[in-house]
Amino acid sequence: MEEIILFARIHDIFGIKLMSSIKDTCKKMIYYIGSDENQKHLFSLLDTIQPIDEKDKLKESLHNIIRLSGSMESLELLKNKKVSLWIYDDIYFSTDTYEQEILYYNTEQMNRLEYIAENYECKEINYMSSYYSYYHHGYRDENSDIFLYVREINEAYLVQLGKEKNISTKIYRTPILYCQRDGAQYLSFENILSHRIQEYVLWVESRIPNYFKENSIHIPKTLDGDIYSLSVETVIAKIIEMYHAAKDTLYEIYSIIGDKKISVLDIMNNIFTNQYKIKVQVANVEEKLNSIDAIFYKIYQYHFPRLWMKEGEGKSCVCKNDEISTCFNRVEVEFAPSEKIVYLDNGKELEYYTAGEGETIVIVNAYGVDADAWTKLIIMLSADYRVVYWNTRGIYDAQKPDGSREYICGVDDQVADIEAIINNEGLDKIHIMSWCSGAKAALFYYTKHPDKVLSQIFVCGEFAPFEGSKPYHSKFRENIQLIAEIIRNDKKMLDFYMKIIHSGMFNRPIKEYDIANQNYIFEVMPEKHRDCLLAPFKLKETMVNFLNLCIEYYSHDITELLGMVSIPTLLISAECDQVAPHMQSKWVYSKTSDSIFICFPAASHLLILERTKDVYEIIEQHMKYSRFGSRNDCFKDR
Amino acid sequence: MDYKETIKKYLLNEVIHDMSDLEDNQQLIDSGLIDSISIVKVIIFFENEFDISFEEKDMSPINFETVQAMVDTVSKKTQKYHIY
Numbered sequence: 001m002e003e004i005i006l007f008a009r010i011h012d013i014f015g016i017k018l019m020s021s022i023k024d025t026c027k028k029m030i031y032y033i034g035s036d037e038n039q040k041h042l043f044s045l046l047d048t049i050q051p052i053d054e055k056d057k058l059k060e061s062l063h064n065i066i067r068l069s070g071s072m073e074s075l076e077l078l079k080n081k082k083v084s085l086w087i088y089d090d091i092y093f094s095t096d097t098y099e100q101e102i103l104y105y106n107t108e109q110m111n112r113l114e115y116i117a118e119n120y121e122c123k124e125i126n127y128m129s130s131y132y133s134y135y136h137h138g139y140r141d142e143n144s145d146i147f148l149y150v151r152e153i154n155e156a157y158l159v160q161l162g163k164e165k166n167i168s169t170k171i172y173r174t175p176i177l178y179c180q181r182d183g184a185q186y187l188s189f190e191n192i193l194s195h196r197i198q199e200y201v202l203w204v205e206s207r208i209p210n211y212f213k214e215n216s217i218h219i220p221k222t223l224d225g226d227i228y229s230l231s232v233e234t235v236i237a238k239i240i241e242m243y244h245a246a247k248d249t250l251y252e253i254y255s256i257i258g259d260k261k262i263s264v265l266d267i268m269n270n271i272f273t274n275q276y277k278i279k280v281q282v283a284n285v286e287e288k289l290n291s292i293d294a295i296f297y298k299i300y301q302y303h304f305p306r307l308w309m310k311e312g313e314g315k316s317c318v319c320k321n322d323e324i325s326t327c328f329n330r331v332e333v334e335f336a337p338s339e340k341i342v343y344l345d346n347g348k349e350l351e352y353y354t355a356g357e358g359e360t361i362v363i364v365n366a367y368g369v370d371a372d373a374w375t376k377l378i379i380m381l382s383a384d385y386r387v388v389y390w391n392t393r394g395i396y397d398a399q400k401p402d403g404s405r406e407y408i409c410g411v412d413d414q415v416a417d418i419e420a421i422i423n424n425e426g427l428d429k430i431h432i433m434s435w436c437s438g439a440k441a442a443l444f445y446y447t448k449h450p451d452k453v454l455s456q457i458f459v460c461g462e463f464a465p466f467e468g469s470k471p472y473h474s475k476f477r478e479n480i481q482l483i484a485e486i487i488r489n490d491k492k493m494l495d496f497y498m499k500i501i502h503s504g505m506f507n508r509p510i511k512e513y514d515i516a517n518q519n520y521i522f523e524v525m526p527e528k529h530r531d532c533l534l535a536p537f538k539l540k541e542t543m544v545n546f547l548n549l550c551i552e553y554y555s556h557d558i559t560e561l562l563g564m565v566s567i568p569t570l571l572i573s574a575e576c577d578q579v580a581p582h583m584q585s586k587w588v589y590s591k592t593s594d595s596i597f598i599c600f601p602a603a604s605h606l607l608i609l610e611r612t613k614d615v616y617e618i619i620e621q622h623m624k625y626s627r628f629g630s631r632n633d634c635f636k637d638r
Numbered sequence: 639m640d641y642k643e644t645i646k647k648y649l650l651n652e653v654i655h656d657m658s659d660l661e662d663n664q665q666l667i668d669s670g671l672i673d674s675i676s677i678v679k680v681i682i683f684f685e686n687e688f689d690i691s692f693e694e695k696d697m698s699p700i701n702f703e704t705v706q707a708m709v710d711t712v713s714k715k716t717q718k719y720h721i722y
Contacts, residue, residue, distance in 0.1 A: 511665075
């Protein structure tokens, strides 16, 4: 009987590399279960691999394996073959937001494996998982999370399945952080930490340029922990070695570890000191942290995994720790969206952009924000989705139906634009995403065309007014009537107001950190974002129109509309949002049935610009785990 | 006329309600104590109270970032008016 290797899923570069290595050493035919879309996704991942020969080799390996769609009919190809089954965790785990959905998804995956084990000649099961855990989330207790929980139930389930069916089972616990989706950068703990530190340092310096020249960073001792430093190649080599090793038991559990543990504080110290010349001081207690230290602390606590291994669990397979570089080069991606024009009912033209292929995400931009603000996020999303976006209309008089100064383009006009673009693109089903003041037009569109919208994503949405919303209004919102009044009655004040906003008199970087400005730091507009965010303040015309747009926007109460929402709704908010406070999103969450609320710690309103990857990852979870009407209640197969 | 006293009194009564006093060199803009709309109100108050007129070029943070900066700005403006 022919012996074959079957990968239950391949979803990242680790999986492709492992498959390729097994192919080289086993000389058996390799099969894997995945959709057309999944295969396309894997090839796009390989495009990020930098050494061309390695990329070509992996592409060739991927070309040469046999893909099964996963349907009952496709699995019939496994008949009369001895199957060696390979499985690794296929869940996205950067936050605990989709816990229940992840569990359901995992159950579906395990059911499929059981079906294969029961109906075909299964010779062995090989299961790989990570021994990292996001331990602050506390899935079952304070020291555990959903990822670890899934690992434990999968291990127990597969061992049991193996015992029942007399199938040899091997479990490999590794330090790999699945998913490895960037071939240019091995997604190790060190690399993730390095990226975060870079993001943090840039964030602080764009608000207080001299901060780290005058201050060190305090890191509490409680953040310390141990990791092993192993590359993907080392781990794969060890897995293959253990796979080929003789065994005399029905199941084996291996923990692939480094030859010594490395302190997380040492790695942090190394990155801060050597790459940024920032002195690190270890604080004994968290109370010693100032607000700038606390930002890093919160981000670390929320986003970082910890090593989670119980003593004496499994056989330790020791490898020599690898030197994993924490320096990285940002790979510039060419981004060339298609520019298109739609003719509106009023005879005006509206320019919009599209990028990528796949399910469509329509982006309703915030008022006055240049579409460039979305570029980083769209580059990420357009790898798997078709993204449609544009600049909202009504800032310039010429964009108005009658071209007059008096006309105010309101939310209804924005809805008409969404309709025109969706019709022009011939889109049948869409996901609709908005930022800040794009929220109401997105919601209005959905309630008008519920059959077209599969899901909603709101990023830092501005939803007020609603009953009890006043404590969650921004300063700008509270003052807007007064601003309009002042500039209406005194033309000179319009010039002044415009000048003081646009010239950076406010929200400018802070000269010197002081405890008094610890909250103001979240209001600062970094120099690099001013052009795309403050465009309305360049001209009197745009300034007046922008204020009128906002006044009109604030007049809509959406409370009743929220009762009509019956599709998956993701509310992404920022803890320190001074423009659209996160409590507004939380209120929408409380009013909508199928909704998820996430609040990124220590983040400002500029979430899509400054925490782009976090936003992307949560959207990815939303797209993967939400149950959309058109998918017949099946999870996204990618 | 004691500009400083008048300015402080106005700021504490009309703009910064939760403080009892202000240091002369305390940062008002960088700390968020004064926001963009408040500064417009402050400018209108200065023009009316001290009979001066601001121009666009005066709209610089350096002229309004502290009580002392405001006093200096108003002093310069009133001197200029006296010369003319």
